[in-house]
Amino acid sequence: MERVGGEQQGESTSIAKVALASFIGTTVEWYDFFLYGTAAALVFGPLFFPGDDPLTGILLSLGTFAVGFVARPVGGAVFGHYGDKIGRKSMLVLTLLLMGLATFAIGLLPTYESIGVLAPILLVVLRIIQGFALGGEWGGAVLMAVEHSPPGRRGFYGSWPQTGAFAGLLISTGVLAAFSSLPEEQFLAWGWRVPFLLSIVLVGVGLFIRLKIAESPAFAQVKESHTEAGMPIVDVLRTYPKQVLVAMGARYAENGVFYVLVVFVLDYATRELGMDRNSVLPAVLVGAAVGFFAVLIAGHLSDRLGRRAVYLFGAAFSLLFAFPFFWLVDTQSPVIIALAVTVGLAIGHAPMYGPQGAFFSELFGTRVRYSGASLGYQLASVLAGGLSPLIAVALLAAFGYWAVALYIMFMCVVTLVAIFIATETNQLDIAADQEQERQLIEESPAAGT
Numbered sequence: 001m002e003r004v005g006g007e008q009q010g011e012s013t014s015i016a017k018v019a020l021a022s023f024i025g026t027t028v029e030w031y032d033f034f035l036y037g038t039a040a041a042l043v044f045g046p047l048f049f050p051g052d053d054p055l056t057g058i059l060l061s062l063g064t065f066a067v068g069f070v071a072r073p074v075g076g077a078v079f080g081h082y083g084d085k086i087g088r089k090s091m092l093v094l095t096l097l098l099m100g101l102a103t104f105a106i107g108l109l110p111t112y113e114s115i116g117v118l119a120p121i122l123l124v125v126l127r128i129i130q131g132f133a134l135g136g137e138w139g140g141a142v143l144m145a146v147e148h149s150p151p152g153r154r155g156f157y158g159s160w161p162q163t164g165a166f167a168g169l170l171i172s173t174g175v176l177a178a179f180s181s182l183p184e185e186q187f188l189a190w191g192w193r194v195p196f197l198l199s200i201v202l203v204g205v206g207l208f209i210r211l212k213i214a215e216s217p218a219f220a221q222v223k224e225s226h227t228e229a230g231m232p233i234v235d236v237l238r239t240y241p242k243q244v245l246v247a248m249g250a251r252y253a254e255n256g257v258f259y260v261l262v263v264f265v266l267d268y269a270t271r272e273l274g275m276d277r278n279s280v281l282p283a284v285l286v287g288a289a290v291g292f293f294a295v296l297i298a299g300h301l302s303d304r305l306g307r308r309a310v311y312l313f314g315a316a317f318s319l320l321f322a323f324p325f326f327w328l329v330d331t332q333s334p335v336i337i338a339l340a341v342t343v344g345l346a347i348g349h350a351p352m353y354g355p356q357g358a359f360f361s362e363l364f365g366t367r368v369r370y371s372g373a374s375l376g377y378q379l380a381s382v383l384a385g386g387l388s389p390l391i392a393v394a395l396l397a398a399f400g401y402w403a404v405a406l407y408i409m410f411m412c413v414v415t416l417v418a419i420f421i422a423t424e425t426n427q428l429d430i431a432a433d434q435e436q437e438r439q440l441i442e443e444s445p446a447a448g449t
Contacts, residue, residue, distance in 0.1 A: 014214075018148045019160040021213045022141045025096055026164025027171070028206040029137045032103035032199050033130060034165075035172035036068065037263045037389075038284075042180070042270070042277055043192045047111045048120045067124055069386025071131030076374030077233050079136020083143075083370035084232035087223070088216045091370075092140040093207060098133035100203030102126045107196030139374035142357035147216035147366075147430070149358075152303055155426060158357030159299025163292050165353070166345075169262060170288040177281040218366045218430065232371035236364060240372055243363040247376025248383075249418025250311065250359070254352035256384035256411040257318050260404070261287070261325075261344045264392040269329060269337065272396065279334045287341035294346035298354025307359040307426050311419045314351030319412035321348055322405040330401070352415070362425035369430075384411065 075095075083091040106126050112119045141161040149157040172195065179191040215223075229235045237244065262284050269280040302310045321344055328340035356377075364372030388411070395403040 015145075015148050015150065015153075015157055018213050019145050019157050021209045022145045022161035023164050023167070024209050025092060025206045026137065026141045026161045027167040028096060028164075028199070028202040029099050029134055029141075030165045030168025031172045031202060032099050032168075033068070033134055034169045034262075035103065035176065035195055035199070036106065036127065036130065037259070038173055038176050038266065038281075039192055039196075040263075042176075042266060043188060044123070047113075047188060047192075048123050050112055067386075068127045068131030068134070069382045071128045072135035072378040072381050072386075073375065075132035075135020075137075076139060076378035077135075077371070078132075080139055080371035080374040081232050083136070083140055083374075084219075084229055084368055088140045088144050088147075088219055088370065089210070089213065091136055092144065092210050095133045095137040095140065096203060096206050096210065099130055099137065100199055100206075102129040102133065103196055103199040104203075107193040107199075135378045136374065138377055139370050142373065143219075143361055143370055144213070144216055146358050146361040147218040147369075151429075154358040154362070154430070155299045155302035155307065155355050156296065157299075158361065159295050159354045162299070162353050162357050163295050166288045166292040166295060170285060170292070173262075173281055173284045173288065177278065177285065180277055180281065218369075222366055229367040229371075232368045233375065236368040236372040236375065239368070240364055244372060244376045244379075246418050246422045247360050247363060247373070248380040249414055250352070250356070250422070251377055251380035251415075252384045252418070253315050253318055253408075253411040253415035254349060254356065254384075255381055256388040257344070257408055258349050258353075259385045259388045260392055260408060261341055261349065264389045264404070265329065265337075265341060267389070267393060268396065268401070269332075272401075273330070273332055275332055280337065282334065283338035283341045286338040287345040290342045291345035291350055294350035295354040298351045299358070300354075301351075302355035302358065303426060306424050307355040307362075308419055308422060308424050310351045310355050311359065312416065314348055314353075315412050315415040315419065317351070318344070318348035319409050319416070322408040322412075323402070325408075326401045326405055359425055362428050362430055366430065 079091045079095060103126075106123065109122055109126070110119055138161075141164070142158055145161050146154050146158040175195040175198065176192070179194055180187055182191040266277065266280055266284070269275045270277050298310055298314070325340050325344055328336050331337070360373040360377060361369055363376070388407075391407060392404045395407055
């Protein structure tokens with residue numbers, strides 16, 4: 001049979017199908033999640049948290065955005081547990097369904113004017129469901145791509161589910177931007193709801209594709225040998241504590257900087273600089289479009305140059321770009337703002353985000369990989385992405401943009417330290433002997449450090 005890139009034709013077709021399924025599924029999930037973040041910055045304040053002080057309204061609105069991140073480690077723990085015991089595929093179907101139904105329900109939610117305090121309470125509950133579902137989504141999607149990948153290509157194929165974040169951001173921002181062009185009264189009355197309701201169509205497409213892919217071969221081997229971990233979360237914390245901390249630190253700048261670039265910038269430009277939202281949203285659209293391809297390039301480079309080298313470059317650039325980013329945005333030029341967001345995403349964020357799927361997966365053994373990758377990824381999300389827009393708004397109000405820039409630099413230092421102490425993983429054999437891994441978990445409470 002003909003080989004393509006060193007692999008047989010059938011194997012190449014299989015990984016292409018898995019990569020596509022992971023990409024489409026994560027696109028749907030991130031569409032739902034980012035849609036909420038954009039709406040939180042633009043419309044949820046006056047609709048669900050009305051008051052005399054606009055700043056209080058936006059802080060409360062972004063607070064509900066952060067709540068979704070708090071739920072993500074719980075989702076990562078729950079879905080990671082069952083993903084390591086039952087399988088990756090079934091968890092991916094369940095997380096996609098939960099996220100889609102919660103997002104659709106937000107589109108039907110009455111506002112504060114209609115049902116009073118019950119409106120923000122229900123909004124928070126649905127946001128928690130979103131976060132819970134996304135907490136389990138990422139690990140499963142990435143593992144399906146990475147564990148199906150041929151040797152030497154895990155970084156590239158592992159970056160495909162990562163691009164779903166940019167595609168989801170691109171679609172959600174584009175759809176919301178289209179409806180935000182409506183007159184203010186119509187947009188606040190019903191226009192903002194349509195993008196949330198449309199998510200149900202995307203969920204149907206995602207489910208159809210995900211149901212057609214096979215279980216990960218690495219996990220299938222675990223199932224066949226009956227060597228599943230007894231308590232995956234406990235086992236991963238006992239066996240791989242250093243790896244969990246490395247993943248958390250590596251995630252810190254990537255996640256925090258990202259949400260400053262795509263969520264906080266909307267509030268900063270509209271409320272602080274007085275710009276119209278329709279002149280700012282295109283900047284995020286352009287950045288997401290370029291970032292999509294930059295993530296794939298970064299994943300490919302990590303196969304050639306190593307995960308650490310590419311990741312370190314992204315963190316270092318993001319640190320150096322913190323102040324210039326605000327200088328560019330302060331010009332109030334839509335073109336220059338688009339340039340600032342694009343550079344921040346494509347040159348700073350993408351080199352961290354592209355290799356991340358493969359890098360985090362390679363840190364852990366197959367029997368606890370879903371739990372380990374999800375835990376490190378999602379715990380950092382609470383401290384980084386969940387709080388960064390809220391912290392940035394508070395710092396801006398108290399001190400000015402320079403404090404937000406310093407906050408970005410602090411997050412980058414945390415990530416630089418984590419990657420510096422990590423070991424290179426791109427040459428590891430992730431299909432290691434299952435019996436050896438089982439003994440490692442059962443016999444050595446501090447192994448893996």
